Amino acid sequence: MKIAGYIKNSLIDYPSHIACAVFLGGCNFDCWYCHNRPYITTHGDMQSDEVLEFLKKRVGLIEGVVISGGEPTLNSELPDFLKEVKALGYPVKLDTNGSKPKVLKSLIADKLINYIAMDYKAPLEKYKQNVLVDIDTQDITKSVEIIINSGLDYEFRTTFVPTLDQDDIIKIAHEIKESKRYCLQQYRHEEEYCKILGQSVTPHSADYIRQTAQKLKEFYQGELIIRGL
Numbered sequence: 001m002k003i004a005g006y007i008k009n010s011l012i013d014y015p016s017h018i019a020c021a022v023f024l025g026g027c028n029f030d031c032w033y034c035h036n037r038p039y040i041t042t043h044g045d046m047q048s049d050e051v052l053e054f055l056k057k058r059v060g061l062i063e064g065v066v067i068s069g070g071e072p073t074l075n076s077e078l079p080d081f082l083k084e085v086k087a088l089g090y091p092v093k094l095d096t097n098g099s100k101p102k103v104l105k106s107l108i109a110d111k112l113i114n115y116i117a118m119d120y121k122a123p124l125e126k127y128k129q130n131v132l133v134d135i136d137t138q139d140i141t142k143s144v145e146i147i148i149n150s151g152l153d154y155e156f157r158t159t160f161v162p163t164l165d166q167d168d169i170i171k172i173a174h175e176i177k178e179s180k181r182y183c184l185q186q187y188r189h190e191e192e193y194c195k196i197l198g199q200s201v202t203p204h205s206a207d208y209i210r211q212t213a214q215k216l217k218e219f220y221q222g223e224l225i226i227r228g229l
Helices: 048-057 078-087 101-109 124-131 137-148 166-175 191-197 206-216
Strands: 005-010 019-024 064-069 092-096 115-119 153-160 181-186 223-227
Touching: 005 048, 019 048, 048 078, 064 078, 078 092, 078 101, 092 101, 101 137, 115 137, 124 137, 124 166, 137 153, 153 166, 166 181, 166 206, 181 206, 206 223
Parallel strands: 019 064, 064 092, 092 115, 115 153, 153 181, 181 223
Antiparallel strands: 005 019
């Protein structure tokens, strides 16, 4: 399997774990604010054997492996790779956009993942304008249901981009109201994003994000986390 890249040691990608983060190329979304934009259209030229060899040498030192992207669930070789990672004794966290619920369900059934982080991009009614492609939002809803009922640890997370406002975040929280954990992430601005979006934008203020989180606490019963402030 081709790998787009990997980070040997990360303290932020897998909660409470020192992890190796592996990035698989290729994505079916085209989010204008994607900070891994080079991975959208390329699968990379690194062989997965290199990563597996590294992981073998770090058994007992690294506490987990994160599979990110791109969108990992698009890769048909992902299950076989995960089997090799799991055989080394590593717990696995999967980062996904939730567009492939059947793949997600299969990975859970085969016990190939331990933690799921799903990016919930926008209220269902505004998905297309945030991911810049046509998307069947029923797949998003199915993935949410699968994750909530998986028995695994998980989180849903939204990057609070300038094209979303407080009302949008409230709608999202209602759409995932049965979940146990929701993370609001600050948007990290780069001028190149404005060119992709076709308009000038600026990040929401820290106060606005905190105020939004307070609104969510009025009804959202799960754990609420703010990142990036």
